Amino acid sequence: xxxxxxxxxxxxxxxxxxxxxxxxxxxxxxxxxxxxxxxxxxxxxxxxxxxxxxxxxxxxxxxxxxxxxxxxxxxxxxxxxxxxxxxxxxxxxxxxxxxxxxxxxxxxxxxxx
Amino acid sequence: xxxxxxxxxxxxxxxxxxxxxxxxxxxxxxxxxxxxxxxxxxxxxxxxxxxxxxxxxxxxxxxxxxxxxxxxxxxxxxxxxxxxxxxxxxxxxxxxxxxxxxxxxxxxxxxxx
Numbered sequence: 001x002x003x004x005x006x007x008x009x010x011x012x013x014x015x016x017x018x019x020x021x022x023x024x025x026x027x028x029x030x031x032x033x034x035x036x037x038x039x040x041x042x043x044x045x046x047x048x049x050x051x052x053x054x055x056x057x058x059x060x061x062x063x064x065x066x067x068x069x070x071x072x073x074x075x076x077x078x079x080x081x082x083x084x085x086x087x088x089x090x091x092x093x094x095x096x097x098x099x100x101x102x103x104x105x106x107x108x109x110x111x112x113x
Numbered sequence: 114x115x116x117x118x119x120x121x122x123x124x125x126x127x128x129x130x131x132x133x134x135x136x137x138x139x140x141x142x143x144x145x146x147x148x149x150x151x152x153x154x155x156x157x158x159x160x161x162x163x164x165x166x167x168x169x170x171x172x173x174x175x176x177x178x179x180x181x182x183x184x185x186x187x188x189x190x191x192x193x194x195x196x197x198x199x200x201x202x203x204x205x206x207x208x209x210x211x212x213x214x215x216x217x218x219x220x221x222x223x224x225x226x
Binding site for chain 2: 032034036042043044045046049087089093094100101102103105106
């Protein structure tokens with residue numbers, strides 16, 4: 001299987017709080033997990049990624065966790081700001097039989113003032 | 114300066130016609146991809162090319178044909194257009210194989226009437 005499940009589809013949080021998005025994958029050969037942010041009318045932009053040799057990665061307010069045994073990974077945005085409102089996509093790639101990235105269906109994050 | 118160019122930005126076509134979507138990348142990457150995004154299927158992988166060689170094709174219809182005349186070009190020819198083909202088509206590229214760190218172009222929004 002090559003599906004990537006992403007939850008929730010819609011997430012509303014208060015400004016200053018944390019937001020968490022969870023993803024799971026099926027292909028145990030996956031070894032690269034990027035996260036993309038897409039604003040309305042724009043292209044997806046890579047914001048953070050993690051490889052299978054890591055369990056945690058942080059870039060400023062973005063934290064990514066990877067649990068290879070459970071085949072789950074997650075994005076945590078701390079101290080959310082209105083500018084964080086956007087669509088977020090998780091993805092998985094590195095399967096041995098493809099050059100493709102499988103994306104989740106996206107999470108629409110709304111940061112409420 | 115934009116590093117990935119997609120032309121045109123907007124495209125309107127009639128059912129049954131044929132169109133070519135242009136993609137050029139100036140990032141020095143050796144792998145290029147096409148994705149489709151619509152309300153029904155966000156960020157759907159279509160094709161991947163590495164060194165101008167087709168690596169993966171997840172598009173069931175032969176109406177979609179990628180064309181690579183140069184290493185940094187990957188155009189998408191669509192024939193016998195249908196209204197269901199209406200979507201935003203994103204080109205992406207990466208330096209490493211297997212889809213790592215893909216960067217997306219601005220997209221071509223196609224509307225088929």
